[in-house]
Amino acid sequence: MARFQRSGKKKMPGISTASLPDIVFMLLFFFMVTTVMKEVTVMVRLRVPYATEIRKLENRSLVSYIYIGQPRSTEVYGTYPRIQLNDAFASKERIREFISAEREKMDENERPKMTVSLKVDNNVEMGIVTDVKQELRKASALKINYSSRQGDPFDNL
Amino acid sequence: MADIAFLLLIFFLVTTTMNTDSGLSRQLPPMPDEEVPEDDIKIRERNIFLVLVNKNDQLMVENELMDISDIREAAKEFIANPNNDPDLPAKTPLEVPYFGTREVTKNHVISIQTDNGTSYGAYIAVQNELVAAYNELRNELAMQRFGEKYTDMKGEADRPKKDAIEEIYPLAISEAEPKNIGGQ
Numbered sequence: 001m002a003r004f005q006r007s008g009k010k011k012m013p014g015i016s017t018a019s020l021p022d023i024v025f026m027l028l029f030f031f032m033v034t035t036v037m038k039e040v041t042v043m044v045r046l047r048v049p050y051a052t053e054i055r056k057l058e059n060r061s062l063v064s065y066i067y068i069g070q071p072r073s074t075e076v077y078g079t080y081p082r083i084q085l086n087d088a089f090a091s092k093e094r095i096r097e098f099i100s101a102e103r104e105k106m107d108e109n110e111r112p113k114m115t116v117s118l119k120v121d122n123n124v125e126m127g128i129v130t131d132v133k134q135e136l137r138k139a140s141a142l143k144i145n146y147s148s149r150q151g152d153p154f155d156n157l
Numbered sequence: 158m159a160d161i162a163f164l165l166l167i168f169f170l171v172t173t174t175m176n177t178d179s180g181l182s183r184q185l186p187p188m189p190d191e192e193v194p195e196d197d198i199k200i201r202e203r204n205i206f207l208v209l210v211n212k213n214d215q216l217m218v219e220n221e222l223m224d225i226s227d228i229r230e231a232a233k234e235f236i237a238n239p240n241n242d243p244d245l246p247a248k249t250p251l252e253v254p255y256f257g258t259r260e261v262t263k264n265h266v267i268s269i270q271t272d273n274g275t276s277y278g279a280y281i282a283v284q285n286e287l288v289a290a291y292n293e294l295r296n297e298l299a300m301q302r303f304g305e306k307y308t309d310m311k312g313e314a315d316r317p318k319k320d321a322i323e324e325i326y327p328l329a330i331s332e333a334e335p336k337n338i339g340g341q
Contacts, residue, residue, distance in 0.1 A: 048180075049281040053288040057178040117178055120277050125212075127273030129280070133332065137188045146281055147180040153285040154225065156278030157214060 040087050042119075043077075044069030049122045050151030057145055062113050064102040064141075066095070068128055069121030081124045083132060092131050099139040119147040122156055181284055185332055204246045206235045206267045210283060212274025225282055232290035236326060238262050255302060255321045268331045287330055295322050 046069050057063055067084040071077035082089045085098045103111050116136060120129055136144060208228070209217040216223045218231055238245040246265035250258050267287055271280055295307035299322055303310075310319050 049278045051181055051281055051285040053181065053285055053292055054179040055182060057180065057182075060178075063178065115182070117180065122276070122278040122281075124277045125273060126210075126271040126275040126277060126280055129277055130271070130273070133185060137185050140187060142185040142187060143182070144185055145178070145180040145182045146284065147178060148281055148285075150179070153282040156282045157225070157276075 040065070040067075040084075042067055043072055043084055043087075043089065044082060045072055045121055046119055047122050048119060048147045048149055049153070049156040051146075051148035051153050052150065054148055054150060057115065057117060059113075062106065062110060063115050063117050063145075064099070065117050065119055066098075066132060067119045068124055068132065070123075081121070081128050083128070092128075092135050095132060095135040096139040099136070099141045113143070114141060115143045115145055116141050117145045117147050181281070181288060183284075183330070183332065201247070201264075203244055204262075204264045204266060206232065206265065208267065208269045208283060208287075210269070210271045210275045210279055212272040214276055214279035216283070225279075225286065228283065229286045229290045229293070232267065232287050233294055235267070236262060236265060236290060237294055251324065253321050253324050255318060256325065259325055261325050261327075263327065266329050266331050284330070288328075291326055291328055294326050298322055298325060 044067050046067060068081055069084075070079055070081050071089070077089065083092060083095070084090070085094060090098070099116070103114060106114060118129070118132065133144070136142070207217075207219060211217070216225055216228065218228060223231065235245055238248060241248065241260075246262040248260040249263050251261040251263060252258050253261075269280070269283060269287075292308055299305055299307040299310065299318070303318055307319065307322055
């Protein structure tokens with residue numbers, strides 16, 4: 001009759017490292033897929049307003065962003081709302097330059113579909129937003145998107 | 158092993174949100190030509206729905222003080238003009254696919270004017286209510302005709318239906334020239 005015998009002491013089998021390359025490759029692929037190459041660091045306080053009728057912005061490559069809000073580091077830049085283009089604060093006169101630079105980056109046939117997403121803080125006054133909108137009209141970047149979150153719009157007030 | 162790796166890979170691919178951006182999309186009017194005087198385009202008074210927001214975020218709609226929660230109903234009334242009110246936008250017959258000939262308030266315009274001191278949040282709230290008014294009207298119409306909400310119609314197959322509805326209720330929210338109202 002067969003008998004199972006316990007030979008010697010019980011030993012924990014070591015964790016096999018054979019699968020390590022797989023995991024590493026997997027993570028590599030994961031990061032390669034998910035990383036966005038250049039993400040600007042937002043230098044303004046940004047709480048975009050709530051809205052209910054929002055639509056998703058498709059095709060990231062056609063979207064340029066303009067940030068408006070109170071600077072994060074108030075001791076350096078003060079409390080007055082500022083416009084941020086790319087990685088730096090800019091005056092509104094620079095917007096036209098910024099738009100043409102963004103246009104250059106796109107395919108020629110996709111340029112008319114360019115959208116400017118205005119990421120504006122809830123508490124900013126309309127004056128600066130209107131200025132930016134006028135500049136965008138001058139630059140004929142007419143498709144805009146007021147960035148907002150899903151939520152009750154009456155909370156904005 | 159490979160199965161597990163693929164499983165995890167797919168899991169991550171599915172679950173990572175690429176922080177999608179969302180918001181209210183708008184089309185700005187092109188800059189007017191210098192030569193053409195602005196008063197050339199006259200829109201009849203009854204076709205304009207004027208919304209003023211002052212620096213205290215108070216609303217004046219059609220020369221009356223209004224609470225922001227009432228603007229949606231007022232806008233719906235204006236856009237659809239269900240009772241053919243002579244003070245509300247004029248209706249013109251229009252041949253629309255799926256619907257036949259319908260009376261449409263084709264030339265109506267909703268104009269929002271803000272003060273420099275109006276808060277952006279209030280502006281977005283007003284914009285949102287106006288879009289909501291359009292969407293409600295469109296949903297009602299789509300429900301009647303197609304048994305499906307306008308906002309639920311997605312994909313290319315529904316495109317002609319959406320176009321027909323948009324022809325009946327065309328979105329006309331004007332990004333007006335800035336003005337200084339309410340005084341600073």
